[in-house]
Amino acid sequence: MPELPEVETVKRGLVKLILYKKFIQAEVRESKSVMGDFKGLIGAELVGLRRFGKALVMDFNNDWSLMIHLRMTGQLIWQGEERFAAGHPTEDFVREMPSRHTRVILEFDGGKLYFNDQRKFGFCKVLRTVEVGEDGFIKKLAKEPWGMEVKEFWEKLQRRKNSVIKAALLDQTVIAGLGNIYTDETLFDAGVDPRRRAGKVTRQEAEKILEGARKVMQRAIDAGGSTMATYVRADGTKGSYLEEFAQVFQREGQACFRCGTEIKKNRVAGRGTYFCPRCQK
């Protein structure tokens, strides 16, 4: 699931649970999921957590850092005295760890952090703290919607004027943090058809899209904590917070909450895309 709000939820959970804990060792079960060498982190204390778009960075007190990107199916599960699970929601949230999807186990003083990733697209990368900003992904990353002025956003859209607006919003060098869900939710909120060319989006619509992205993602962040609590409390219950707030995502054939028209699903920018044909022009 991991788009910006989910990664922010992971970050907040880890701040509460493992900040200032000492890293003991790592067990790498899938070498493909790891870049760099965990040796540099052994014995160091976790002193900071940062998020860059959908990427999470853990900083240690010896000038080494650990960057984690969950991509499509990554999740992090902390098992100490308490349990915390966030990222891509699967049955593994409530299962005994490790599972068959566990790629790396990070042992801290007081518990273990399990990096699970069904499809192995995600990764952990050990690097010098000063090199975090030089990482290819982070270096190219655009601002997040809260820090972006309409003018700058508009200009970035012109750079991708021949792409559909959905593709432009998914491009992390245009705006950081949106993935397939929040792009659809944002465009619904802004009343813009995902198939429109980015260059045809008016300045006013661009402003609505920016505001929509902020609103939609902030709501998800605010809901994140309680959702996780629900997940852990429930004995196997598969509740999804998507159901709580999604206006269009995975609602194909259902009535639009705003106008009652059937929500449609199309392939746009190579991704399953949900929208209301009446509310989004």
Added chain:
DNA sequence: CTAGGATCCTGTCAGC
């Protein structure tokens, strides 16, 4: 430089 499709990988589900 951009745009669009293929690709990495595993799992699930619909249709035969």
Added chain:
DNA sequence: TGCTGACAGGATCCTA
């Protein structure tokens, strides 16, 4: 039941 193809909450690489 078993097989096949499509698809999946991401990003990069390749080609035109």
